Amino acid sequence: MNAQLAMLAGVTLMTSTQVTHAQEPTAVAVQYGDRIALQLTTTDPTFGDGSHYQMFGFAGAAGDSVSVSLVSADLDAYLILADTQGQEVQRDDDSGGRCNAHVATVLPDSGTYIIYAAAATAGEWGDVTLSLDRGLLPAPSMDACRGFISPNGILALEDSVVGALTQDDPFLGDSTYYEVWMLSGTAGKTFTVDLTSEQFDAVLLLLRGLGTVVAVDDDGGGGCNSRIVYQDVHGAPLRLVARTRGNWQMGDFMLRLSDGAQAQEASSCEGRSAGRPPERR
Numbered sequence: 001m002n003a004q005l006a007m008l009a010g011v012t013l014m015t016s017t018q019v020t021h022a023q024e025p026t027a028v029a030v031q032y033g034d035r036i037a038l039q040l041t042t043t044d045p046t047f048g049d050g051s052h053y054q055m056f057g058f059a060g061a062a063g064d065s066v067s068v069s070l071v072s073a074d075l076d077a078y079l080i081l082a083d084t085q086g087q088e089v090q091r092d093d094d095s096g097g098r099c100n101a102h103v104a105t106v107l108p109d110s111g112t113y114i115i116y117a118a119a120a121t122a123g124e125w126g127d128v129t130l131s132l133d134r135g136l137l138p139a140p141s142m143d144a145c146r147g148f149i150s151p152n153g154i155l156a157l158e159d160s161v162v163g164a165l166t167q168d169d170p171f172l173g174d175s176t177y178y179e180v181w182m183l184s185g186t187a188g189k190t191f192t193v194d195l196t197s198e199q200f201d202a203v204l205l206l207l208r209g210l211g212t213v214v215a216v217d218d219d220g221g222g223g224c225n226s227r228i229v230y231q232d233v234h235g236a237p238l239r240l241v242a243r244t245r246g247n248w249q250m251g252d253f254m255l256r257l258s259d260g261a262q263a264q265e266a267s268s269c270e271g272r273s274a275g276r277p278p279e280r281r
Contacts, residue, residue: 027057037144050122056115067137074126077101080116102139123154125180126237178243186236196225199251205241224269
């Protein structure tokens with residue numbers, strides 16, 4: 001992650017705990033003992049890698065032991081603790097258990113410290129809870145993450161992606177390759193997702209947040225293709241998992257997100273050959 005911490009010089013603190021979405025580097029004032037429920041959104045500022053963040057500042061004294069946690073059921077949380085001179089003190093991705101972030105450290109100097117509450121990758125957004133405490137405390141426990149974390153990209157309505165599943169993609173415990181895509185602009189809408197391939201048996205999973213499966217389809221797109229039709233009444237972050245059904249299958253695919261409902265096709269796939277396990281490197 002490209003933190004771009006140099007921009008911290010000259011940062012100002014807000015006295016209100018209300019989060020703003022201005023693009024200027026402005027930090028919300030917090031203090032020890034605070035628990036802040038907030039939402040990272042696609043209008044928040046971003047790091048160089050496209051991941052969104054919000055900033056919080058607190059007064060610390062040299063020798064203070066502090067613990068900062070960022071937990072979420074919607075996104076892979078990421079924390080950066082820095083001073084106002086732009087010097088990083090500590091950062092963390094998953095020390096908070098699964099997809100949560102946790103920093104516990106002793107402050108080196110007295111002054112104002114800045115917390116970056118962020119998503120780990122571009123396109124992620126959703127509800128998070130930020131905690132700031134005195135002491136070197138253990139990370140809170142939360143098991144919402146199921147492993148479908150880093151998205152390959154973002155799909156908006158009427159977008160199409162031509163890609164390929166290869167042995168460079170991650171694979172599940174059942175030996176099926178997959179890619180993950182965040183959906184954008186679907187809140188309040190009914191949409192259709194199609195995954196088509198002439199080389200592998202396509203499967204689609206739709207997740208709310210990090211781990212709640214809300215829809216699955218194997219052959220609803222005709223033949224060995226998949227189609228999911230879904231009405232997004234919750235407006236929560238949605239992840240789309242495009243995967244194979246057969247073990248170690250690979251090949252080209254087209255993924256499309258369309259506005260409106262298209263009928264699923266009653267069909268069956270005759271089956272496609274399994275692939276070979278990747279060679280050890």
